[in-house]
Amino acid sequence: MDFHIISRQVPTKWANHIRCSSHEMATSIFLVAVAKWKKQLGDTRREMGALWRFYEHGWLPLLKRCKSMEEFKQVHAHILKLGLFWDHFCGSNLVATCALAKWGSMEYACSIFRRIEEPSSFEYNTMIRGNVNCMNLEEALILYIEMLKKGIEPDNFTYPFVFKACSLLGALKEGMQIYSHVFKAGLEGDLFLQNSLISMYGKCGAIEHARDVFDKMSERSVASWSAIIGAHASAEMWHECLKLFNDMMHDGRYRPEESTLVSVLSACTHLGSPNLGSSVHGILLRNTTELNVIVKTSLIDMYAKCGCIEKGLCVFHSMAEKNKHSYTVMISGLAVHGRGSEALRIFAEMLEQGLAPDDVVYVGVLSACTHAGLVNEGLEFFNRMQFEHKIEPTIQHYGCMVDLMGRAGMLREAYELIKSMPRKPNDVLWRSLLNACKVHHNLELGEIAAENIFMLNPHNLGDYLVLANMYARAQKWVDMAKIRIEMVQKGLVQTPGFSLVEVKRRVYKFVSHDKSQPHFHSIYAMIHQMEWQLKFEGYIPDTSQVLLDVDEEEKRQRLKYHSQNFKFQQLAKSKGVENHCVIRRRTDPLRRGSYLILKEKIVNLCVVESFEKDAEIGRVQVTTFLQLPAILHPVRDTREKQVQLWKDLILDYCRTQKVFVIGLEEEFPLFSNPIIGRSLTHEAREAFLSALVADGRAEWMDKGHRKCLILWHRIQEWAEILVQFARDNGLEDGVVTMEEIRFGTESQGTELQGIDQTILNRALKILEQKGKLVVFKGTSTDDEGVKFSL
Numbered sequence: 001m002d003f004h005i006i007s008r009q010v011p012t013k014w015a016n017h018i019r020c021s022s023h024e025m026a027t028s029i030f031l032v033a034v035a036k037w038k039k040q041l042g043d044t045r046r047e048m049g050a051l052w053r054f055y056e057h058g059w060l061p062l063l064k065r066c067k068s069m070e071e072f073k074q075v076h077a078h079i080l081k082l083g084l085f086w087d088h089f090c091g092s093n094l095v096a097t098c099a100l101a102k103w104g105s106m107e108y109a110c111s112i113f114r115r116i117e118e119p120s121s122f123e124y125n126t127m128i129r130g131n132v133n134c135m136n137l138e139e140a141l142i143l144y145i146e147m148l149k150k151g152i153e154p155d156n157f158t159y160p161f162v163f164k165a166c167s168l169l170g171a172l173k174e175g176m177q178i179y180s181h182v183f184k185a186g187l188e189g190d191l192f193l194q195n196s197l198i199s200m201y202g203k204c205g206a207i208e209h210a211r212d213v214f215d216k217m218s219e220r221s222v223a224s225w226s227a228i229i230g231a232h233a234s235a236e237m238w239h240e241c242l243k244l245f246n247d248m249m250h251d252g253r254y255r256p257e258e259s260t261l262v263s264v265l266s267a268c269t270h271l272g273s274p275n276l277g278s279s280v281h282g283i284l285l286r287n288t289t290e291l292n293v294i295v296k297t298s299l300i301d302m303y304a305k306c307g308c309i310e311k312g313l314c315v316f317h318s319m320a321e322k323n324k325h326s327y328t329v330m331i332s333g334l335a336v337h338g339r340g341s342e343a344l345r346i347f348a349e350m351l352e353q354g355l356a357p358d359d360v361v362y363v364g365v366l367s368a369c370t371h372a373g374l375v376n377e378g379l380e381f382f383n384r385m386q387f388e389h390k391i392e393p394t395i396q397h398y399g400c401m402v403d404l405m406g407r408a409g410m411l412r413e414a415y416e417l418i419k420s421m422p423r424k425p426n427d428v429l430w431r432s433l434l435n436a437c438k439v440h441h442n443l444e445l446g447e448i449a450a451e452n453i454f455m456l457n458p459h460n461l462g463d464y465l466v467l468a469n470m471y472a473r474a475q476k477w478v479d480m481a482k483i484r485i486e487m488v489q490k491g492l493v494q495t496p497g498f499s500l501v502e503v504k505r506r507v508y509k510f511v512s513h514d515k516s517q518p519h520f521h522s523i524y525a526m527i528h529q530m531e532w533q534l535k536f537e538g539y540i541p542d543t544s545q546v547l548l549d550v551d552e553e554e555k556r557q558r559l560k561y562h563s564q565n566f567k568f569q570q571l572a573k574s575k576g577v578e579n580h581c582v583i584r585r586r587t588d589p590l591r592r593g594s595y596l597i598l599k600e601k602i603v604n605l606c607v608v609e610s611f612e613k614d615a616e617i618g619r620v621q622v623t624t625f626l627q628l629p630a631i632l633h634p635v636r637d638t639r640e641k642q643v644q645l646w647k648d649l650i651l652d653y654c655r656t657q658k659v660f661v662i663g664l665e666e667e668f669p670l671f672s673n674p675i676i677g678r679s680l681t682h683e684a685r686e687a688f689l690s691a692l693v694a695d696g697r698a699e700w701m702d703k704g705h706r707k708c709l710i711l712w713h714r715i716q717e718w719a720e721i722l723v724q725f726a727r728d729n730g731l732e733d734g735v736v737t738m739e740e741i742r743f744g745t746e747s748q749g750t751e752l753q754g755i756d757q758t759i760l761n762r763a764l765k766i767l768e769q770k771g772k773l774v775v776f777k778g779t780s781t782d783d784e785g786v787k788f789s790l
Contacts, residue, residue, distance in 0.1 A: 072098060091112065128144060175204065225248045258292065304334075344365070357385075363400060409637065434463065660710055713751070773790075
């Protein structure tokens with residue numbers, strides 16, 4: 001065979017065998033081939049050139065097949081043994097493979113790099129890129145300086161990774177100096193380089209410089225828009241971020257990248273704009289065949305933080321692949337929404353998938369226990385974290401535990417936990433305890449917590465306000481005045497809180513006594529109407545939250561125009577529109593007190609379903625999202641408040657829904673929530689109804705306590721309603737049947753409509769004993785009637 005034909009064809013044949021074999025087999029084939037060719041060929045220069053062409057075809061595919069450092073080191077050893085390392089092409093590929101592969105080692109790559117006699121810009125670019133990928137950022141900049149000292153000119157592949165190193169280090173000054181080198185090299189117009197520069201400026205907080213570069217670009221790409229939107233997202237300029245995204249979409253020439261949409265989703269999350277977030281979700285579905293884990297996790301985070309937890313769950317369950325961060329975001333989202341049991345089920349699923357939890361995941365788990373009131377479960381997970389998963393608790397974990405115990409009224413236990421910590425507690429821990437003391441009215445322990453806070457952070461206004469209000473609640477006006485004076489002396493000024501609500505893709509902002517809204521006249525009118533409607537429903541505002549030494553009327557007026565009232569009224573004004581309310585308030589534990597909680601109990605927990613007409617504003621339905629604790633609280637004081645709240649809820653619900661009998665063994669909407677899979681225990685149901693019986697607002701209908709008659713009006717009150725019914729319909733000396741009282745035209749729209757027969761009979765008996773009517777029996781229930789004598 002002709003030698004030239006062999007030199008052209010046989011190396012390729014051997015190389016194909018190497019490419020198609022396993023690593024071990026490929027190595028053997030390579031060594032056998034080398035041995036055979038050395039034996040067949042002589043030492044002439046022409047023959048050595050043919051041998052080298054075989055080497056070139058053989059070792060490169062072998063190098064590309066490496067899947068671990070062990071395999072790479074074997075190939076490297078053979079190359080050294082065969083004396084091929086002196087070739088520049090061979091050395092460059094060795095450095096690139098070792099530095100950029102996922103399994104690579106920068107330390108080993110550096111040892112190869114230092115053996116290259118005259119490295120070019122390619123080797124330096126590879127090493128800089130590898131160090132940036134491995135977060136060896138200072139080393140990347142040192143290599144760049146070394147390039148300059150050796151007279152090796154950087155190119156347009158060098159600067160993007162150098163800028164990235166500066167951005168990750170926050171080294172703005174160094175980045176600007178390197179940009180001057182770009183001008184000297186005449187590369188300032190390179191599009192790829194300009195995009196990297198925008199990202200660097202954005203991450204270093206120099207948003208004006210980033211915008212200046214972007215505005216001066218003669219040509220832009222999708223990456224340019226992604227870089228400038230990401231820069232504004234890094235600077236938390238969310239409104240500008242959305243404006244740029246809108247400009248990009250209106251341009252019509254660009255299809256947004258996933259990284260762009262992640263930044264936009266982050267803006268929607270922080271601005272509380274779920275409608276726009278849903279639009280971005282739609283863009284993603286239309287323009288992307290499959291969303292990656294990062295994008296889907298961002299969607300979950302956005303939906304959870306914007307109050308659309310069900311949509312977040314849908315995205316989560318649709319994920320074919322989930323990582324640790326996906327589980328963390330979902331667990332935290334469920335925790336914020338008070339759905340602790342679901343959050344713990346997601347955590348159990350994560351463990352079943354073999355994903356090891358870290359400290360961040362456990363913050364979400366403990367937070368879920370906190371928001372759902374799962375005290376025992378929280379203590380169990382806190383111990384599992386330490387002893388099963390060997391995770392040392394951080395300040396955040398201790399903070400969750402203090403918050404959990406504080407909400408449960410275990411103030412002394414929370415205090416002991418803080419004192420037993422192996423590290424010094426920060427002001428956040430003491431602040432959690434202080435807020436818990438405020439809720440449970442423990443002034444003594446609250447003073448201890450406040451004292452520690454003031455030593456650690458004496459400039460937080462909220463701490464002074466909490467303590468001052470605790471003094472006010474205890475009517476210690478002198479102590480409250482001292483705290484207020486100290487606030488003034490330290491120059492601490494209270495910033496007004498506000499509420500946000502999104503209606504028809506427009507966000508409204510409200511502050512207390514707000515008259516800046518264009519529709520404030522109609523909003524104020526609705527507030528007055530709602531106030532009277534609440535009075536009609538029997539609601540009395542809890543003025544104890546107005547901690548000022550003023551009369552009751554002044555306190556009621558201050559509560560009346562709270563900013564969340566305005567938020568609520570704006571929601572009410574929009575009929576037939578799905579609205580989302582997201583509270584973006586300063587960290588202030590003061591204003592959201594029992595007034596708003598009780599108001600939402602009537603108007604929010606009993607959802608105002610329709611505002612179509614002003615006259616129908618009182619039409620209410622019970623919510624299916626009731627998430628109050630499903631068990632009796634272990635702490636006495638808190639249990640008493642819990643029982644009182646449930647008594648009010650039961651009476652309010654039964655009155656609005658015309659319910660007269662509750663069966664403990666039967667499904668009752670107020671006692672179970674199929675959405676979150678939670679129900680009141682039998683013990684709790686019986687305890688709440690027994691409390692109503694003790695108040696004379698209910699009666700057990702059997703000895704086994706299986707059914708309870710609810711008296712949302714006492715029998716005497718029902719008797720008075722019957723008298724008023726007779727007078728309103730001119731029946732002072734008239735006759736009416738039982739069926740007409742319960743279901744007749746005259747009773748429609750009144751509380752007598754559908755009245756329970758037992759309650760009606762007892763009310764009639766009271767009036768009969770007073771001589772105000774006579775009950776006569778007929779041959780059937782339809783013939784039974786009443787003759788009034790008023």
